[in-house]
Amino acid sequence: MKKDLITIKDLTVEEIKNIFNMADKLKSNPVSIGTPLSGKSMGMIFQKPSNRTRVSFEVGMTQLGGHAIYLGPDTIKLGVREKTSDIAKTLERYLDVIVARVFAHKDVLELAKYSAVPVINGLSDLSHPCQALADLYTIKEKAGDFKNKKLVFIGDGNNVVHSLLYTCAKLGMNFSVVTPKGYQPNKDIFNEALDFAVKSKANITLGSNPKEAVKDADFIYTDVWTSMGQEKEIAKRKKAFKGFTVDSKLVSLAKKDCKIMHCLPAHRGEEITDDVLDSANSIVFDQAENRLHVQKAILLWLLKK
Secondary structure, eight states: OOOOBSOGGGSOHHHHHHHHHHHHHHHHOGGGGOOTTTTOEEEEEESSOOSHHHHHHHHHHHHTTOEEEEEOTTTOOBTTTBOHHHHHHHHTTTOSEEEEEOSSHHHHHHHHHHOSSOEEEEEOSSOOHHHHHHHHHHHHHHHSSOTTOEEEEESOOOHHHHHHHHHHHHHTOEEEEEOOTTOOOOHHHHHHHHHHHHHHTOOEEEESOHHHHGGGOSEEEEOOSSOTTOGGGHHHHHHHTTTOOBOHHHHTTSOTTOEEEEOSOOOBTTTBOHHHHTSTTBOHHHHHHHHHHHHHHHHHHHHOO
């Protein structure tokens, strides 16, 4: 039976740990594994432009011996030129795995429903599982484990937050989401994370005061206030997010060695200042690098069980 990666909700703790263990091997000695995906092909359906997602997946597939095909916005128009189900049924005849970076979550769900080959959610409006896995993998590298460690997210309760909620709750990491009122994460996803946290004993909280939240933070994470597709809301969001910038004054309230995280691209001077993003405590580019190692592990998990 084929497996997809649509949301962290569907992964077991053991599967996440196995992905991390494989990423360790791939990162420490990439040559040792050889080219296990030789002869395999990956299609990348991208409705949105991308730097890290596209390059890390394409390079990763190449390093594993496979071939990646970029299918940009003008190549495949999901549900426009032809039905998404027809696209899925066609591509499964050519490809071994599909990565989809889409606007609407329903599109990646429909691809997975009709495709006989694995589908990976490279980003949707509801979820960004590959990013969250790379983030927690990076935290594990820096902290050793997740027990008694606290991650604070300051900003919009978006797709990245949704995936972090699931991942932290499953792995037992304390996670505080701090947003302006009206920009909280999806209620159902937050409540599901609380359910997962019962077993892992993670403390998952939701608040609106950045200064209070960061006082005992081991990691502070932020993301853009306005995502692709929300450009008409820029002025409104800038006003709503006033006071939510991760700057040196806010960081000084956290633990002295608190690490700074951002999934990029960053709107420097808005959600984060230059001095914080470029500081010695920033692990932003470690996160970006680890997209490559974790996604290679995901590809192996799906294609070479």
